[in-house]
Amino acid sequence: MPRPPAPSGGTAWRLEIHDSLDSTSDLCLARAARGEAAGLAVLARRQTRGRGSRGREWQDPGGNLAFSVLLRPEGVAAWPVGLWPFIAGLAFHGAIAPWIRDPALLRLKWPNDLLLGGRKMAGILIESGEGRSGRWMVIGFGANLRAAPVVPGRELACVADFGPPPAPEDVARAICRELDAWMAVCGGGGFEPVRAAWLARAHPVGTGLVVRGESGQVEGSFDGLDAQGMLLLRCAGGQRRISTGEILLLEPGAAAPGTSGTRDGARRAADGD
Template identity: 55%
Template sequence: MTQPARRPSIVPIPRGGGAAWRMEVHDRLGSTSDLCKARLEAGEREDGVAILALEQTAGRGSRGREWNDPGGNLALSVMLVGQGADVPVGLWPFIAGLALYDAITGYVPAGHTLELKWPNDLLLDGGKMAGILIETGIGAGGSWQVIGIGANLRARPDIAGRTLSCLADCQADVPAAPDVAYRLLHHLDLWLSRYRAHGFGAIRAAWLERGHAIGTPIRVTAGNQQFTGTFAGLGDDGILLLRTSEGVRRVVTGEVLLAPANPE
């Protein structure tokens, strides 16, 4: 006989100004972001809600890719309807990326490399260990944004043609997903506060300190176009700057590969 699903546990996480995140911890979900979107489209307007799944069966990444979760990894989505919902959607990968980096870096042993990759990935020793997916829409209660974050903690999925990594590859003391989610939400608030106080310039500078180095070879695929160059930094709006033989090119969108060492 099939057992009924347990109700999610609720974990309050303090925020600035006396507020708190309301993190729901579910044993198993198809997609944390799909649950957030369904609620928002139905008109839910509670601010500070985060959904964590201990097992996610239908996760997805950028460009519609399936993101398999073998279990024991981080699958977290945040609903933005109040504080943070007014941040331009194109800036969230950088704010959330910094929060993700700061939440993970304390678990990475010496001798291993953690770095951000434009626009929404986190690499561990050159392999993708985490990604961010931002989705937007309009529901019964108005416009909303959802930040979906997946990170390989205990295992990495097997995806043909992609180089992936996880914390367990470092023989690290692998944390439980709720512990990482707690740290991530704390850092998300810190970086959101810094953005509000100092603007995107402060976010851009911090991202460049944690991202792939200036001069890194890059290959970009955008539609049926493919071009190469070296990383020349970020524009004031977060656009990737690619130095090519014809000068600096602004890359608004596309699949970015760190070439040739780190194909994904």
């Protein structure tokens, strides 16, 4: 499915580029508390304290993407927070795909990751809240462009493994354009066209998954998304709807982690959810 055309209007983006920051999202959060308007976009050439979902640290060896944007709950930003991982994911995919020699290798994974060649290459962190300045939402984008950090027990990818890596500022500007385009799609047609576009760019239906949550883990196969964006997992006992959890992709023929099968059972392509 092709990307939507860029809307004639759009967000008044204001891109700031910093040589080094602790966290681009923390800067956006601080500025939001002081009343900064929607459209602030912050890029760090090096980020020293980046973070991912579930409290994990996002390591940045330099030359990669550390980028966050601030939105306000006016107009489309007032949509439920649950829609934004799909809008942000589509924007991220559209910004990265032109730099991959074989874009089919770039896949979205529920709820907030980009996989490249089956390995995690990028992730999204969405934070929202309300203060004296009103409601706000900060979306953080982290991507391995030039190098993947070495993390024991994890297999990570970078764009440089699959083609010439882009400059971080080019990706940041592309994300802003793509966000405007996909916000316009959702504003005109609701979640359904966004859902269809996300599924077209995700790993195929039938992909083996393991979902880890507070109550344990469950194994099944990817069965799409429901109308609210919840993960549908086809299990031995029937279909289950998943609202949250850590997602791991099973290699063909592998057993789930903690069961008999191949070494460790599953590729941890989703570490960092």
